[in-house]
Amino acid sequence: MSGVTRTVAGIRASTRSFVREPFTVVLLVALPALSIQIYGVGMGQFPDVGIFAVSGSVATVGRITGAVFATGALAGVLGLFQMISAGYTDRRLAICGFRGVELVAARFATVAVASAVVGVVATLSLVILVDDPIGAPVAAFGGLALAGAVYGLLGIVVGSVLPRELEGSLLLVILADVDNVFASGLFGIEENITQFAPLAHPHAIVTQAVVEGSLATEHLAPAAGHLGVFALAGVAVYTYQVESGGDA
């Protein structure tokens, strides 16, 4: 029972800290729309003459790619920064009685909240900015929230092993960018390679939701697999960090 009480207290403290960062919340709201528009306008400059292997218009796929990138990169950086800002306090809380898994649950809850927020904002931005109506906006939101969750967890892992703002942010943004290019299918890279990119399946879910108006059910299990792998990695590195003695 006390484990549940501690977990609830940790989640409450973590989410309170998150929502009391107004600048972060503003960034989560503003950046997806900006990224979607920049990608859309940029990609729209290319003539639709079969250079890119995409199912919809190049501009639409560009906007989808911008949405997935913004969601992933923002959630990843947020995961990293909460690790850096909360790491020392979590270490103290572990000494005071919190278990590592209880603390990591608080970190995951914040990632979930951030992914949901940025997912909603990115979906609304797509609805407004994409020329044709989106057939399955809920599925699009699901894909974007998945992208955010996967990179939020990756941010926790990176923040545990590389707890440095500049280096960690650069690593996550570059990773999200490369990953997203692989995932977009723009360059016809072999699927047996791109399927391992963490953003590949969320990207496919969003694309099908926006372009075809349906849920890409075949991508749900692999996306959940990526989520599971990063969640396990996050639990392992974080609990090791806060529970073991270190040079804190």
Place this chain on the structure above:
Amino acid sequence: MATDRTGGARATTVDEGSRDAVRATGVEKTYDSRLPFARSVEVLDGAALRVERGQVVGIMGENGSGKSTLVGILAGVVDHDAGEVDRAGTVGWCPQEPRLYDRLTVDETFELFGRAYGMTDGEIAEAREWLTDVLDFERFRDRQIRHLSGGNRQKVNLSVALMHEPDLLLLDEPYTGFDWETFLAFWDLTEELRARGVGVAIISHIINERDRFDVVYELHDGHLHRQEIGDDDDLDPAPTADDVACERTASFVDDGAGSGQRATAGQGESK
């Protein structure tokens, strides 16, 4: 002896009948660089220390001598390379830098740490009332930690180490930023804890407060040198408000030859 959850494999709990709140023997600690060609720093070399229940122990030493590392090892937050650390009962650890969530209020911070200690709502409220009253920061209870002054933040830092009434209290420069009234209140509180049988270890730079300790350990070159403080010692006078004000700046003066001769806190440049 049973293995403690905190503090690594060599941290154990002191036997029930023992008077020791914490006992450390042969403690060694070296900070190894993860980068090639960077030198390692040996901090502790066979350090030994004992804090009995109801005893107030001072730990002194120059900057960078390893005092915080030693207290971190005693608390179980820093790994040690060799030696034994035996603790009795519950531990309260007050680090030099407050490790608190900046965006939680004082009340929320009490609640979070109270949950960590497994306290009930009533116990948390009772501890909060007691400590905010004794350390005089009741009016800041609804304020976020980031909006508190350094001194008030330090009061919260100290309070979360004390709120569960631990058997052993490890304080790393706990009164940094305290005003004179709070400094005196802190020592009254320490006397109360001593009377209750709590073992207290305090890292301090204020040399003039030696008479408040039962034992002082001087950390030098990785070794701890024990000094009993008796009634017939030639003691410095009790600390003054100025001593506290210059605590952070006047621990040492350079004698010009780089030897870092110790100065009494009252002789700092603020006087």
